Amino acid sequence: MWGTATIAISTREKLERARAASALLAQLSTTAKNELLLGIADALEAHELEILHANAEDIELANLSGAMADRLLLTPQRIDEMAKAVRDVVALPDPVNEVLEEWTRPNGLLIRKIRVPLGVVGIIYESRPNVTVDAATLALKTGNAVVLRGGKEAARSNERLAEIMSGVSGMPAGAIELLDCGTRETVQDLIRARGLVDVVIPRGGPALISHVMENALVPVIETGAGNCHIFVDESADFEMASRIVLNAKTQRPSVCNAAEKLLVHSGIAADFVPRIVRELTNAGVEVRGDAEVCSLAIDVKPATKEDWAEEYLRLCIAIHIVRDTDEAIAHINRYSTKHSESIVTAEESNARKFLGLVDSAAVYWNASTRFTDGGEFGFGVEMGVSTQKLHCRGPFALRELTSSKYQIIGIGQVRS
């Protein structure tokens, strides 16, 4: 079952190397894997100047500005942080070989379910070069080979980082493969390599995610799109509601767990809407709203039908008035991307209903949606936030980079 015949030879060779490496990596002890990780951390520090040099070339060629340039930029401090992040992964527990369940059947068969690596994990990502190290590190810790396909802007940085990691003493050939980012064909090859790749995880914007979901022949973990909602119920403490809305919208507006929509109970709209619009506007947020919201506050632009489904990823929010919790839940289940939603309420029954009926990966009562994050959940690291229901849902990290296997031990039993 060696993939499809249409994969470019250079990519196929890399995938086959990764496949071969995955068999070796799956058998490494936790100690051996941690030694490789420590080797990566040391090597990143030892090659700091080379990394900075490669990154400077990327920066010059990319000719970006503002947030885009900042995402691409590496500094001595950022390289130190990358190395530190690798050492943090060393300290985390290794999920591989964990016995998940074990039982004996009436016929004497002993059945054991153990955790095993996924095998070959493909990651497709955009400009941030630290993902190269993050993804490789998490894959390695869980005994997987990783195939990386980064963004064109970071080509030289990623190449240098992958070379440095692959060059660590004892690293199996093929454990970390970097695909050519100069052509879209490598994305196609990676997501269609059935039999060679066990899962592809796209990390990036909506266009990338959609492309992967629509074209992949291998299993995918869908990540990241977040049209997140906050519902301020009639009984909400206004001060708490303001704090949560401002935090969820403005603390880091470009990320998937930032709030994009605000629903307000009609019973408090006349009081709460003018207040929150003023606070949002003061924080530099563009506010859009339905007709009722526009009638209650100045500086609000009318929202169009498209607004309710859009993920702005910038300082913009749309406000909609609802009559009760049921209407808030219906609106969210219709328009959200099933990432993170929060209710602010003093009424426990409404909170319970919201937590039960909102069909999203993470549902909050009286907290900011910004907490949907592997680090904030206490996982130590994060590979992404799954918005699908298969395999894992919500922030995921080491355990979700594993599969399982049944080992069955008998004394000659046959089926009758």
Added chain:
Amino acid sequence: MWGTATIAISTREKLERARAASALLAQLSTTAKNELLLGIADALEAHELEILHANAEDIELANLSGAMADRLLLTPQRIDEMAKAVRDVVALPDPVNEVLEEWTRPNGLLIRKIRVPLGVVGIIYESRPNVTVDAATLALKTGNAVVLRGGKEAARSNERLAEIMSGVSGMPAGAIELLDCGTRETVQDLIRARGLVDVVIPRGGPALISHVMENALVPVIETGAGNCHIFVDESADFEMASRIVLNAKTQRPSVCNAAEKLLVHSGIAADFVPRIVRELTNAGVEVRGDAEVCSLAIDVKPATKEDWAEEYLRLCIAIHIVRDTDEAIAHINRYSTKHSESIVTAEESNARKFLGLVDSAAVYWNASTRFTDGGEFGFGVEMGVSTQKLHCRGPFALRELTSSKYQIIGIGQVRS
């Protein structure tokens, strides 16, 4: 995010009804779901004559013979068995709402991971009408809506069964939707309905599975292909090895956990191969083999390169001689479909190596591969056998028809 625009209207309406039903089903108590299941069991018995009548029409139109006709046939006894199987599901534990994990973060946030239904589960299957009831029953028990797309031969039987189940008192409209089996478009629509369908499970032959894997835009659980191997090691007890090989090959050759390949250690080939070839031949099995096998026994046809990857699903087996456990493992990892493989050996170190390094869903030591089955594993039921690594691997049943969700409870926390 309502699917794609290209779905036929009749199918879209069914999928949207299923989507709406899934929200209701997810909230039903275990008792309520069990009442619906008991209603199904009673209704199947009450409408036995109608079911038999519809089935007789299918049988007449299909004009099949032998095993194919038998797969399609319903009898009073088989309907009783279907009803009994439904009642068995009532007795199984309901996995929904199980608290999988719960912890409190240093900032006071309480994080709870609970088990929730997947939502809308699509099943594509072939001629056996009992799958209509099986699949609907397992979906219902786990709070999912089910969309069924059965085979054309069983059209009338499936329609009648779906109608009977949908007509049970209290069954939410849309809980069980049956798509038109007269056109291939309904398969395409089902597997491409992103946003409406949470997972598709194909149950059938290799052509069906491949088609679904290659064309689906929604997450899929790949099932069923089984090119299963048995490796008879040098230290194997011949009597045990024979019993296991004969059972795995002949007890039910048309199923995915039947053995298709036999690997024999070179040290015992001269003694064991003639014996097992004779036994297999006596049991009506066509035996193929590599050059060495052909030189050791009569009645063996030379195996071609294609044989090693083929899933025969009939009374045929191919035998290959290997020098040691490592070569057996390498051969299996190259050619198997990662379903079930068994080693017969008295040498524990070889067994451990085999169980560790063979990259398949179920790996056996001294037992028949025929045990890879939800019932045999003790799950009470089975939805299929996953041969992929994402979400679940090996036989899967109720728990694997669920996802999870994070509920986070705060007192106004925001992220700093």
